[in-house]
Ligand SMILES: [Fe+2]
């Protein structure tokens with residue numbers, strides 16, 4: 397694989413690991429705020445981000461590239477409310493991750509690497525879902541505001557989220 401693509405993929409692996417780290421930090425805040433269901437939702441989100449990183453790692457290896465891990469930035473550790481947490485999660489997905497994924501597609505097109513472009517399409521579609529999930533929860537929490545019963549009800553709903561590994565084509569992530 398081209399050096400420019402290998403470099404960009406290594407950066408994206410770091411970005412996915414940072415996302416996992418950020419959501420783990422959000423989980424810890426929600427746990428401390430006595431919102432175990434929302435903490436569970438973030439725990440599952442962390443697992444998803446690790447699966448995204450693993451998919452990229454396997455793609456680099458498959459194409460004969462070399463994965464080199466770098467420092468992961470320190471995440472934010474404190475928030476004022478659960479609404480703020482989910483609003484930050486939405487901003488992270490929409491303003492940071494989606495932009496990065498789209499830039500990778502631009503690079504694949506520029507370098508005429510069709511296999512890379514095809515591989516990325518799963519990530520493009522995944523971002524639509526990630527943005528929808530986080531924006532829906534951010535909007536719900538904004539509506540709930542300080543209403544404790546509403547907060548408790550949403551918290552118990554989010555306790556039901558379980559991790560199912562995403563199936564990333566071309567990798568063993570989510571596969572047998
Ligand atoms: Fe991700």
Ligand SMILES: [Fe+2]
Pocket residue numbers: 415445489493526
């Ligand atoms: Fe994500």
